[in-house]
Amino acid sequence: MEWLQKISITCFAASYLVVFGIELSRVFFQLDLRRYVRIGVTAAGLFAHTVFLAYHTQLSFDSQGIWLGSWFGWCLSGAWVLAAVYLWLSLRKPQSMIGMFLLPVMLLLIWFGHGFSDTAPFSPGRAKSVWNMIHGSSLLLATVVVALGFVFGIMYLIQSRRLKQKRSGSFRLPSLEWLNIWAERTLFASTVLLFGGFASGIALKMVQQSSSNPNGSIPWSDPVIWTSAVLFLWLLAATIVNAFYKPARRGRKIAYVVTISFLFLLLELIIVWQVGHATDQQTRSSLSAVSKFPAFFHRSKDNDHGGVL
Amino acid sequence: MNLQVIGCSHHQSSVSVREKLAFTEDQVRAFLNKYHQAFPKSEAVLLSTCNRTEFYAAGKSADGVPSSQQMIEFLANHRGLKTGEISNNLFAHQDRAAIAHLFSVAASLDSMVVGEAQILSQVKQAYQIAVDTGQQIPLTHQVFQTAMKVAKRVANETDIHTTRVSVPSVAVNVLTKQIFERLEDKRILILGAGKMAEETLTYIVALNGKDIVVTNRTRSRAEGLAEKFNGQIADWNDLDNQLIDADLIVSTTGATQPVVTHEQFKLVAQKRQQKTLLILDLAIPRDFDSKIGDYESVYLYTLDDLQKECEENRKSRQSQWPKAQKIVEQETANFFQDVHRRNSGSTIALLKKQANEVKNSELERLLGRLDRLTPEQESEIEQSFHRLVNKLLHPPLKSINADQSSEAGGLLDAMKRLFQLGD
Numbered sequence: 001m002e003w004l005q006k007i008s009i010t011c012f013a014a015s016y017l018v019v020f021g022i023e024l025s026r027v028f029f030q031l032d033l034r035r036y037v038r039i040g041v042t043a044a045g046l047f048a049h050t051v052f053l054a055y056h057t058q059l060s061f062d063s064q065g066i067w068l069g070s071w072f073g074w075c076l077s078g079a080w081v082l083a084a085v086y087l088w089l090s091l092r093k094p095q096s097m098i099g100m101f102l103l104p105v106m107l108l109l110i111w112f113g114h115g116f117s118d119t120a121p122f123s124p125g126r127a128k129s130v131w132n133m134i135h136g137s138s139l140l141l142a143t144v145v146v147a148l149g150f151v152f153g154i155m156y157l158i159q160s161r162r163l164k165q166k167r168s169g170s171f172r173l174p175s176l177e178w179l180n181i182w183a184e185r186t187l188f189a190s191t192v193l194l195f196g197g198f199a200s201g202i203a204l205k206m207v208q209q210s211s212s213n214p215n216g217s218i219p220w221s222d223p224v225i226w227t228s229a230v231l232f233l234w235l236l237a238a239t240i241v242n243a244f245y246k247p248a249r250r251g252r253k254i255a256y257v258v259t260i261s262f263l264f265l266l267l268e269l270i271i272v273w274q275v276g277h278a279t280d281q282q283t284r285s286s287l288s289a290v291s292k293f294p295a296f297f298h299r300s301k302d303n304d305h306g307g308v309l
Numbered sequence: 310m311n312l313q314v315i316g317c318s319h320h321q322s323s324v325s326v327r328e329k330l331a332f333t334e335d336q337v338r339a340f341l342n343k344y345h346q347a348f349p350k351s352e353a354v355l356l357s358t359c360n361r362t363e364f365y366a367a368g369k370s371a372d373g374v375p376s377s378q379q380m381i382e383f384l385a386n387h388r389g390l391k392t393g394e395i396s397n398n399l400f401a402h403q404d405r406a407a408i409a410h411l412f413s414v415a416a417s418l419d420s421m422v423v424g425e426a427q428i429l430s431q432v433k434q435a436y437q438i439a440v441d442t443g444q445q446i447p448l449t450h451q452v453f454q455t456a457m458k459v460a461k462r463v464a465n466e467t468d469i470h471t472t473r474v475s476v477p478s479v480a481v482n483v484l485t486k487q488i489f490e491r492l493e494d495k496r497i498l499i500l501g502a503g504k505m506a507e508e509t510l511t512y513i514v515a516l517n518g519k520d521i522v523v524t525n526r527t528r529s530r531a532e533g534l535a536e537k538f539n540g541q542i543a544d545w546n547d548l549d550n551q552l553i554d555a556d557l558i559v560s561t562t563g564a565t566q567p568v569v570t571h572e573q574f575k576l577v578a579q580k581r582q583q584k585t586l587l588i589l590d591l592a593i594p595r596d597f598d599s600k601i602g603d604y605e606s607v608y609l610y611t612l613d614d615l616q617k618e619c620e621e622n623r624k625s626r627q628s629q630w631p632k633a634q635k636i637v638e639q640e641t642a643n644f645f646q647d648v649h650r651r652n653s654g655s656t657i658a659l660l661k662k663q664a665n666e667v668k669n670s671e672l673e674r675l676l677g678r679l680d681r682l683t684p685e686q687e688s689e690i691e692q693s694f695h696r697l698v699n700k701l702l703h704p705p706l707k708s709i710n711a712d713q714s715s716e717a718g719g720l721l722d723a724m725k726r727l728f729q730l731g732d
Contacts, residue, residue: 163487173487175486175487175489176488177491178490180585246584250583250584250606252605
């Protein structure tokens with residue numbers, strides 16, 4: 001299966017870039033055939049992306065690790081979910097230019113993941129624990145869902161503004177009602193997923209402590225933990241208000257909430273990355289040394305929080 | 310024939326101007342009656358729709374028809390406006406241009422949504438009102454009947470009407486879909502029960518709109534419309550409560566003042582709890598105060614706002630445009646040739662009659678002075694006179710016939726003046 005090795009990030013990233021170009025061209029001219037090309041190229045990119053993830057996951061299993069449990073795998077997996085969602089939306093809503101907003105987020109995740117392609121994965125022992133699996137996958141899905149909510153929120157604000165200004169615009173977006181419903185769903189889903197990630201993180205910490213230091217407590221001062229808690233509380237509050245106070249889920253408010261949630265999440269991810277959360281000491285030092293990002297992206301080597309969440 | 314038209318339409322006048330010049334059916338009748346008192350020698354038709362108000366005046370001679378400036382003044386005075394307030398927003402066409410304009414309007418080439426069917430019935434209605442005023446309108450009859458024929462020809466010979474898209478259709482199919490995902494679960498409130506409301510409801514029902522409420526000042530008309538579309542009827546006095554529950558409002562009343570004021574809507578907005586509301590105000594004058602559109606969750610669209618979407622529609626039908634335009638041009642030319650032929654026919658008949666009268670009187674006088682003529686000689690003289698007249702008339706008649714294709718009719722007028730022929 002030598003051909004599997006030949007599939008690189010460039011293969012699917014290039015496909016997604018081409019799809020993004022096709023999406024942009026919809027602003028300028030009409031062409032019926034373009035829809036099929038767009039869906040075909042997306043499907044091809046997604047296939048390459050799937051093969052790439054499957055191959056590297058298999059390789060990491062062979063070497064007693066979980067490749068998905070690294071920044072690289074985590075970002076590419078998130079991008080894969082977004083690509084699958086995009087393909088589904090392209091079939092469901094072929095007239096709407098959702099890709100113009102979704103594809104940049106996806107490509108950014110791939111680029112971000114590529115920056116960590118040479119870093120080591122999380123330590124095998126931790127990565128393979130059940131709590132860690134739940135913790136990692138919940139947070140991964142929560143991130144994807146919040147990113148989707150952000151995309152829907154931005155589209156809602158643009159669509160609402162266009163309709164208010166009586167401008168039809170050169171591209172079509174889904175209806176306000178559809179965007180509102182999906183922004184609401186992503187808010188609810190991200191709250192549940194973040195709760196899953198947060199609770200499993202605490203459980204994981206307690207399991208670890210019971211074996212090493214039975215008298216230890218959860219380090220709430222850890223920036224990763226408290227920022228995660230704040231993000232979760234923000235989402236929980238927004239979901240509760242949204243569920244019980246009608247005006248909150250109408251109009252642009254829900255769009256603002258999901259957009260702020262995404263910015264909050266970005267802040268959270270930066271903190272997680274900066275403090276080297278969930279990576280071993282030696283892994284962390286090697287991570288900053290080999291990261292492909294420009295120097296200003298490199299995190300501080302002094303940080304050594306070693307939290308769980 | 311002398312034909313003048315002045316008017317305003319969505320092309321050059323804003324809603325605020327069109328509102329000032331909009332007429333209800335009764336107002337058109339009153340206007341025409343007043344016009345006939347002021348200009349008894351001419352004919353008039355007033356076409357007033359949501360997108361245009363056009364005032365046509367026709368007469369056999371130029372002196373009987375008011376000039377375009379007089380027409381503007383008459384219109385302004387009738388509406389209690391200053392001429393300067395509206396004159397910059399009005400167009401004016403004369404004779405050939407006026408005819409071509411009417412043909413384009415009737416064929417829906419000048420409509421906001423090119424190819425819409427509604428305008429032809431509105432043109433017919435305008436003509437019918439003019440007939441109902443009891444005045445003789447032979448000239449405008451000729452023009453309007455031809456306009457209807459042109460509209461049918463354009464419809465039959467081009468694809469411009471194949472996907473009939475009217476303002477209500479664009480409003481429902483384009484706008485509604487940008488705001489609502491589905492209409493099955495939406496409360497649809499219809500204000501007014503006229504043709505526009507009916508047409509809009511047809512498109513709403515086609516999109517599965519089910520929860521329909523119709524309200525109208527005249528309850529019987531609302532009942533008819535509600536029954537046709539399986540809707541409910543709401544009392545006009547219950548309008549505020551209906552506004553609270555509605556998701557989509559289509560307003561098409563003929564009210565001369567806003568039906569829903571900003572003050573009135575303030576209370577409604579509080580109770581709506583920011584539920585999204587799309588208002589399609591298709592009425593002229595507008596039924597909803599424009600400030601209502603400032604509410605965050607309210608999307609208020611007037612006829613003018615729909616113009617952009619209609620422009621898109623116009624572009625997509627651009628390929629059919631030259632063909633339709635050519636038909637209008639052909640028909641305009643045919644119409645003038647026809648008018649000219651008819652006019653020249655009567656002029657020629659008058660000329661021949663006048664020549665024969667002169668010939669007969671001279672012949673009578675001559676035969677009276679000549680005695681003892683044989684019947685053969687008398688016949689010879691008569692034939693000689695007859696040939697003389699025919700030979701004299703042949704060149705001018707030939708020139709008149711040749712002049713028919715030019716549509717100018719200048720020679721005919723010259724002939725009438727030279728030989729002092731009456732109408």
